[in-house]
Amino acid sequence: MKYDFAAIEKKWQDVWDRENTFAAQNDYTKPKYYALVEFPYPSGQGLHVGHPRSYTALDIVARKKRLEGYNVLYPMGWDAFGLPTENFAIKNHIHPEIVTAKNVARFKSQLKSLGLSFDWNREINTTDPAYYKWTQWIFLQLFKKGLAYKSEMAVNWCTSCKCVLANEEVVNGVCERCGSEVVRKVKSQWMLKITEYAQRLIDDLDLPDINYIDRVKISQKNWIGRSTGAEVDFGTTQGDVLKIYTTRPDTLFGATYMVISPEHPYIEKWVDVIENLADVRAYQEEAAKKSDFERTELVKDKTGVELKGVKGINPVNGKEIPIFISDYVLMGYGTGAIMAVPAHDTRDYDFAKAFDLPIIEVVAGGDVEKEAFTDCATGVMVNSDFLTGLSVEEAKVKIIDWLKENGKGEPKVNFKLRDWVFSRQRYWGEPIPLVYCEKCGWVPVPEEELPLRLPEVDSYEPTDDGQSPLAKMTDWVNTTCPHCGAPAKRETDTMPQWAGSSWYFMRYCDPHNDEALASQEALNYWLPVDWYNGGMEHTTLHLLYSRFWHKFLYDIGVVSCSEPYAKRTSHGMILGENGEKMSKSRGNVVNPDDIISEYGADTMRLYEMFIGDFEKSAPWNTASIKGCKRFLERIWNLQDILTDGDSYRPELESAFHKTVKKVSEDIEALKFNTAIAAMMALLNEVSDTGSINRAELKTMLVLLNPFAPHLTEEIYEAQGYEGRLSAQPWAVYEEAKCKDDTVEIVVQVNGKIRTKLTVAADIAKADAFALAKADERVKAAVEGKNLVKEIFVPGKLVNFVVK
Template identity: 75%
Template sequence: MKYDFKAIESKWQKKWEDEHTFAAKQDFSLPKFYALVEFPYPSGQGLHVGHPRSYTALDIVARKKRLDGYNVLYPMGWDAFGLPTENFAMKNHIHPEIVTRNNVARFKSQLKSLGLSFDWDREVNTTDPSYYKWTQWIFLQLYKKGLAYKKEMSVNWCTGCKVVLANEEVVNGTCERCHSPVVHKVKSQWMLRITAYADRLIDDLDTVNFIDRVTTQQKNWIGRSHGAEVTFGTTEGDDMIVYTTRPDTLFGVTYMVIAPEHKFVDKWADKITNIDAVRAYREAAARKSDFERTELAKDKTGVQLEGVMAVNPVNGQQIPIFISDYVLATYGTGAIMAVPGHDQRDYDFAKAFGLPIVEVVAGGDISREAFADCATGVMVNSGFLTGMTVEDAKTAITEWLEKEGKGVKKTNFKLRDWVFSRQRYWGEPIPMVHCEKCGWQPLPESELPLKLPEVQNYEPTEDGESPLAHLTDWVNTTCPCCSGPARRETDTMPQWAGSSWYFLRYCDPHNDQAIASPEALRYWMPVDWYNGGMEHTTLHLLYSRFWHKFLYDIGVVPTAEPYAKRTSHGMILGENGEKMSKSRGNVVNPDDIVDQYGADTMRLYEMFIGDFEKAAPWSSSSIKGCKRFLERVFDLSEKLLPGEGYRPQLETSFHKTVKKVGEDILQLKMNTAIAALMSLLNELDAAGGITREEYRTFLLLLNPFAPHITEELWEKAGFEGQIAHAAWPVYDEAKCRDARIELAVQVCGKVRGRFMAAADVSGAEAIAAAKQADGIAPLLEGKTVVKEIYVPGKLVNLVVR
């Protein structure tokens, strides 16, 4: 009988959909398991074969947990607002809503064709007003608690597109899309005060099970450090505040650097004798992105503020002040103290400008990492600190600064507040209005959702405002406070907004009274296992943890952390070993693979391709081996033998395989689990067929990996119900041990032979048998055995002389 994968897969996908096979149950008394993958942005390109790697792995876990008796929630939805859709809409003159609808339909059909066991009854879409009503509601709660605020700030401004760009959209000082020059411009932006949660976002990582590289990225992005805020005087009488983790090196400060945008540049303009050169440098810096400005490898540039000097607070020495583009006004205080004797970047700058370099830590290392994190040694050339260890000097100088009123102990963070405004159309409207009399006022919650109105033109205005600013009938409204005239906010929310809480909506997606019912949240949260790409382990993970913690603080959710466990997967590369992209011509379309080989083959291959956490290249030849394996499985139905139970010669193999496959699935070692199933199939072929009990167990073990073929064979064999509703097989630990084992024989530490023995062989019996093993006896002739060593289950070592 031919393995007709197309007919089989179509049949079971329809059956699962019609019968809602994978819908999570509303019975909150059952043990639960919440598996989550990052919901995708539905682009016009659809899926490539790299996307399903995460979905398939968690699908296997979810299927295993259902077979273990858990009530499983494995949902899917769409992160569908955002700039790419808006750009496509502008270019092709198609409304973003239509673009999104078409893209979602394509993505959904692709995902269904892979046999993923998503609960489609809980599908969410961030562009649905019934969803973003609650995104807006969360924003209002943040505003009412003082965590959402308006701020004038410098942004990247594209002179061609007339829009604000994120740092990653600026390449070599130009717009990534239109290549027009990008300048810095001050605009009023909505901000979220994520920094208020900085300590908890680090400390609570100790309460969750995240893989190390995810935890490390979270901590590095938040960037908590302990040091001091130090006050430097100036010859103009103004105080300049800097933050440093190394106040012990203050005696080594020989110059200061401030951001080109620093307010003192304008304040001191009539005192700076080279103000024209300073302004020219500032204009050049404004054309660079923050990334370009802070790149460590670039040449150090700057201009001294001639006519003004800083004063070192520990020794009263006057030191020069420079502006340089590697210092950002938005980071820290926008000013740094420079210690070129012990910091590589400061050293390079000092060398370029002929500035003094003073050693203050004996045996110090001119290395940025060593200086910042683990410098040790004894202080030299440091006044009253000389002779102290670095750690003692840190304490002593901080106490001195506080006593003298020249500084304070301070904990600092790299994390900045979240810029939440977008001057775009395709995003959630921000539910705020501005009244000349009452200022900014939140929209009453009863008026949510504030729906995104229809527009004919998606282009931003000439002054960079959102396309919504064109809609005077929509913009002009009344103040919720005084009922006077007011204007709606025309900025929209970023794409991050809807993805910062979507996992909560899955718990109760049709609730029109709350994000989700308290009962559903208490039952399902936290997410038991969340898998996603490493590219999302900073911003998305951080933003969603922040929103969740806030909702916890106001009593909406029952847990302080949203995700109990977080893992990440490696990319699938093109056959040439490079990242898949259209420009490289190495993209593999999963539709083509499913059409040629079937979904089960593709699922199996993506899991067999290698270590789940590491990148792996696609191989057109290797996928054929997975197809042949499934064809052999299909042929098992023709090899059923009379009799029940496991045959004695295969009993140990079955128990060992049940144990290994179950454990490997929960450790994401899918490749070794599949290898174990392939090995068991070889044993079955060698044994001349398969009994019904062996067949039942084999199909259950293979089911999470290849659900369509196993459902079909299960039904044809006459087993009860769907295999998806069956129970995972159990193993007996005692039967996982082989009756006979192979032992190596070493002579003076070198393997010289092997022999078979009973698994429970004693040491004396093993040693005696080793001496009689093939090829060993001649090696012992004329020798004296001075030592006999037995390592149970592994080897015998005979030491001779």
């Protein structure tokens, strides 16, 4: 009987669709399990073989949980707003909605061909007005609570796309999407006050019922960047105060100059006293052409211009010190001003050397000229007046007390995290549901009028002045104020792609609800997500944004748990066969359609899980996939040696119990490759007996089903087992039967191996020594010698020490 994978896989995918096999039930009395993967952006290129790694892994978990009796929610949808679709629409004169629908259909057919057990009844799409109605509703609640506000700020501006980019969308100083130059530009932007939640976003990572892998926790904490120090007021010769934040207030006596951002508002305030204004303007112009990344991460040579005509005043000693502007200081981070202590900081040291500025050591122990700076947590203060002789930690306490007493500063907790830039000057995004009235200011669109739909436009191009294409839609823009009835104008910026992906996991709980983003009953039942897996690249911003929105909705009573995910894991990428990241430009993309056509979906699923440690990157290897195909063919051929039997045969009983335990535990631990290896080993043991009985085959099919669902369902049905395999209970094991009856131990004399013995697993020490001494090779090694010591390690070895 030939293993016709193409016919088998088509058959069972149709059965699952027809019978709605994987639909989550609305019976909230059952034990639930919510497995989640990141919903994809449906690009025109479709999937490559790297995408299904996460989907298949959580599919295995979801299928196992169903067999264990859980009501499982394993949903899928589409993160479909965004720049690539809009750019394609502009280039090809096609409405983004048409592009999106075509791309979604392509992705969906590919996912279905993999036999993934998604509940397609709960499919969502961020571009569906029925979905983005609730994205808009959440934004309005943020606005009403003062967490959405408008601010003038310097932003990353793509000169080609003519839109604002988030920092993460700027790669090596150019637009991630189009590769064009990115410059800095001041624009009025909608912001979300995520910084209000900074401390909670750190603290809740350590809640007892939250299980995030360490590298995910670390990425969250590093991005938020909590630090403790002091906010210090530096005076100026113009009478203004420059506030700086420092984690090292103990080094204030070593501050010999200040640096402010080229965008700092004091520059305009001091324009009449700055003696080298032309130089300052030229430098500001150059700085505006660089992204934040270029200014802080790529810069090697320290550049800047002194503001001649104005000085800073060090608050601890009253000394006047120069003020520079330099592009490595950003207005959007901290206060836009820093103090510089060149004797104890490499960056400040380089700058001071470049501009011939004083370098004063204030912590003893380093060699400044060799750039061997004193460790920041140790050392003794020098050249620091009333701090001299104190340890660093003692000095920190004393200087903060002094600053408070003298009105020069105060202790401060600071975060690297900045508020979230929420505006995009694009068409293909959620309209921001606010109108501007000259009398009332910004006014929300009434909730009963949501969704505020995107209007049809003739052109998707941003305007030449950088406004959204919606700005040209005067009939749509001009409206009346919902508050006073006066003429008003709609906001024409749209939301970023991050908006729809920040709450999608909630909508899956109740995706067809017209009255709320989901019913309270559904949210209380399904949340938090039990297991969320995604790419490591999304464990900073997407994870942070979705946790922020969830916490806000918790605060206003929409959800009943403070964290959205109980468990968050991450997988490694599948690389091209050349070991590089898969990309069209490298020519190393492997199309899953081709693999499925040649080897079948079950073989591809199995190989994606067998390719290596799930949490690490691994190169694709077409030769290795053939081994997985052969394994499945051997499983198929077990039907030829099937015999009757309703229990495990004695010679295989321990092997089956051990394999059930191993596969069960490995699935939960993301060790899919070793689970498969255990099933391969069991198959070899079965094959050695020349037959398999019905009880043994059923267990093998249950264990393998989450990995290779089509093949296992087909064999189960073909051999007349009752019902569907997907409805059977998961295999169980007895711990006592997982232990070996016998073990192999090593026998050594003076640490040198003389023989190996197979003994009872629970053999007593005296019996082990007796058996070892009876062996001829051991006898020869100890004969005529004085036995000094006998060592026994149960299950491992016997060692005789002789002289």
